[in-house]
Amino acid sequence: MNKKRIIYLALGVMILALLLGCSKKPEQELTDSKAVLEAVAAEGGEKYAKEELNVIQSEMTAAQDEMAVQDGKFFKNYDKTKEMLTQVKAKAEALQAELPARKEKAKTDAQAALDAATMAVADAKALLAKAPRGKGSMADLEAFNADVQGLETALTEVQGLMTSEDYFVALDKANGIKDKAAGISTQITEALEKVKAAKKR
Template sequence: MKKKLLFVLTVGTTVLLSSCGKAPQVEIDAAYTAIEQAKSVGANVYVAEDFIALQDSMSSVSENVELENGKLFKNFDKVKSQLALVNAMAIETKVKAEIRKEEIKLEVANLKMELDSIILEDQDLVSQAPKGKEGTAALEAIKGDISAIEASVIEVENFVSEDQLVAALNKATAAKEKALAINDELNEVIAKYTKHKRN
C-alpha cells in the first residue's frame, strides 16, 4: 500500500512539475513575433518611447524565464501573465505607429501645399524686385535658392514614396522656413524700393 501511494505521489509530482516546469516557448515566440510586427511598421521610429517600453517589458520576461530556469521547482505563471501584457502592448504600439505615420503623411502633404504656394509667391516677388547693379546679382542668388527649394520638394516626394516620413517632414519643414525667409527678404526690399521711389 505504501509503495502504491508513493508511486501515485511520484507520478502526481512529475505531472505537476512537467506542467509548470517548462518555459512557455510558444507564448514567448508569439511575443517576439508581435514585437517584430510592430517594428515592421516603424514603431521604433514613429513611437520610439512606446517601442523602448515594449522592449524593456520583453527583457523583463527574459530575465524571469532565466530566473525560473535556475530553480528546482519552476513556475512560469508570472511569465505567462507578463507575456500576455507584452502581446497587448505590441498590438497597441503597432496601432500607434500606424496612426502616427498617417499623421506625418498629412503634415507633409499640408507643408508641400504651403510650399508650392510660397514658391509661386517668391517667384512673383522676384519679378517685382528692383534690378540695379547690385540687385541683379542678389536676385540671381535668390533664384538659385528658390530652385534649391523646388528640388527639396521633389526630395520630399521621394522620401514619402520610400516611406521615410520623418526625413520627408524634416526636409519639408526646412524648405518652408527657407522659402518664408526669401519671402520676407523680397517683401522688405520691395517695400524699401517703393518708399524710396515715392520720395
C-alpha cells in the same frame, strides 16, 4: 496498515503535484510574443513608437530571464513566465495596432508642411516674376532668383523623403523651406519698394 500507506502515498503525490505545478515550458507564448515584437519593429516601431517599444523589449527580457530561472530548477513553475509573456504580447499588439495611425499622422503633418512650403516658394517666385526687369535692382533679383532655385531643389528633396517615408525629416525640412521662402518674399518686397521710392524721387 496497508490502507494507511495508500493514504500517505496519495498525500505524497498530491504534494509533489503541488510543488511541480504547471511545468510545461511556454514555448508557444515566447514565439508569439517575439513575432509580434518583430512585427512592431518592422512596421516602424523604432520610428513612431521608440520609447514604448523599448519598454516592451525590456519586459520581454525580464520574461525571458524568468523563464531561464525556471529552466534551471527541478520543480519548474512557468506560471509567472506565461503571465509576463502574455502581457508583453498584449502590449506589443496594442502598439502594433496604433502604428498605422501614428504613421498616417506623421505623413499628414509632413504633407501639410510640404504643401505650405511649396506655396511659399510659389509666392516668392510670383513676386520675382512681376518685378520689373531691365532697369531696377537686377543683380539683387538675380540673387533672389538663385535663392528660389535653391528652395526648389530643396522641395524636390522633401518629395524624395516623403517617398522614402522619412516623414519627420521631411517635416523639418519643409518647415525650413517655408520660413526661408517667406523671408525671401519679404526681402523681394522690400527691394522692390526701394526701387519704387527711388523712382519717385
